[in-house]
Amino acid sequence: MHPTASLVIVVLVAFRVIQCSLSTTRPKVAVSCVIPNEVQAGICVPPGDCPAFQRINEIGELSSTGRISFLRELYCDIDADQSGVCCPRNSLLSYRQPTLNESLPRRDRTVFATRFGENDSFQCGDSSMINKVRGGKIAAIDEFPWMAMLLYGPSNAPGCGGALISSSFVITAAHCLVGKNVQDKGNLKFVRLGEYDINRDPDCMVEGNYEDCTDGKQDVKPKRVIPHPEYSSSQFSQHHDLGLIQLERSVSFSDFIRHICLPPMAESVLTSPGTKYNVCGWGRTNFFRAGLGGDSLSPIKLKTTLPYFDHGECQEIYRAKKLSLGSGQLCAGGQKADTCAGDSGSPLMFFDRKEGTWLLTGVVSMGVKECGMEGMPGIYTNVGQYVSWIKKTANV
Template identity: 35%
Template sequence: MGWQVVTAVAMALMVSSVTSQNRGSSAAANEGLAGICGPIRECPVLSSLLQDIKQGTAPPGSLDRLRNAICSFLNNEPLVCCPSQSLAVTAAPTRSPVVQATPPSSANVQCGNRGIADKIIDGEDAPLGAWPWMVVLRGSVNGRRSWFCGGVLVSDRYVLTAAHCFKEGLGLELEIARIGEHTLSFDPDCSKGRCAPSPQDIPVERIIRHPQYGSPCTECNDIALLRLSRPAVLHPRFVTPVCLPINPVNDMGFSEQEFQGKAAWAAGWGSTARDFTVSRRPDVLQQVQLPIQELNYCGRLRRGYPDPRMALCAGGEGRDTCRGDSGGPLTLDNQFGTKSFIVGITSLGPRSCGSTNTQGLYTNVHFYIPWILRNIQQ
């Protein structure tokens, strides 16, 4: 499935609540049917249509039909107007929809909701609000400041990133974690008549590297948490935590083994130059879609890892993450395309970014869920 289809489905389901309310009120009337506003999973005909769109087998006009069916939002989840005769007999009672006319409080912002409204190697500029959990880290070496690594917000107080960003001997002094950034040189970031809140520069209170980082292999256990000195101010469109794959089957609709073959999204402000001697940092957040797959190079990259599940391999088709993207996310949507989950952390790549004869290595977040939860709860 191409990235165009995935993006189109996300666009269909992640639109503004006010616009959706107007569309939804006429959705059933457009088809001449009475309908009930509820979750798409409880509407067989529209749920099946969504799957056909994802697989590229849907008839012309299907995307518009799905978009026009959105009738409201419940806790940031889009609800659809389901024709009454297609409702499942065993469907749960439909809850009264809560239309979000104004942004909810930070406490009500849920994870994994992308605000897509309509340079990583061979990547593209990300739309404003597409990746509201992105974090960029700024530090200094010998007084020289730079943006050096990425990360993702997993709660209002914790950022998930790579341990190698804080490897001993680098002489790096971490200054701040910037939350809610898109274009580094602009404040505020605006697009198509809407503007995001100013980014939040928050000092880091504590760096929690995995205690076994670097053992038994150099990049083994390449994962770290950053505890912010104060909670980030969440926003339903521009600052939200990404979801953790605590139980992939229940949360995402498929198992960790089924990550293979799926197209995941990576994002960051890392170098867009293939030549490792050239630093070409983009001003705008970049995004790229990479297949999670175990090619012949994968085993070589994971040589020395005591458990191959510790890392995922992705890319290998000329697209890649690069220097400065370290610590950034590799994300997959759930089966309904309504929430995003972080499944990988950018860890290790080829000397020449985007090489066609190798892949990138990403720390497998699901493997480390017990460690993540234990440290967040503490």
């Protein structure tokens, strides 16, 4: 081949490589969004890239319904996989009026609370019928209504999470019921349902032209606690970390208290690459810029999305920590995130788009102490492996 021809081929190949490189690094198109109380549109960016958002995202400023509602309204979607906040286009500016009007009529939910008929059961896994599920870290007031908060000791301190699976049973992690963790916290005193903001009762949020308020929290005493029979609190790997709480009384379902669906047994689609989960709770968080320590709980119900993490890779990571994963455990997360929304015992959830319902996929078991450590997934008890035991024990 002639040297000149060879040179032309090399140049063309190099040009193609550069062209491909440029196409993959091309910046994303800015997404416009609406800032409440302002005429000029904003731009959707990651929360950490918006100084105006950081200035108002203080825990001391979240005592008002209007401020929390304003923060939720700022959430937007940067793309299909990433949520952001609506920021002023001039990053030096602040939000002009960072609150929403609280002097609004309350939404009447009576018709929704009885929409299935007096003698019908509420459908499991049915979250809000009024407020659509949105992106962002702050959950809607009626989002994930099966969430339970477990209160321990003489001070009724929050210590674990759980999920309502029937009118009289809550599922959680076994280590929330027996072992050293319980000895340190004190005995389980109450299961709290219908909670949103631990600093207020009832809780309210501004939604459109209405103020949407809960019916108030319910603290129910446990009748008995049932750790899985094969669970051992002394086992480092925490296999079979699953338990049930039978409530002292059955609870009535409403838009703010409902039960989540159990998964079909051995449903592989729930634990396969590409699967996205949600976790929710009042867990350790650095979501609020100031006013909370690193190990403090969030006062407001938070949520986040987590990807499935390959079981084999997860085994390799934790094998170095002398921990052995079993078939009854699954891994999720492992990406850099700014929220550890789920407390121990909280549900790992999958939304079944075909049926329009939420399925209980896992229960928060253990993981790294620091939130959002890239490459370090959390470990969850795989509920699908225990459906037979759950149904038999809870009679569901």
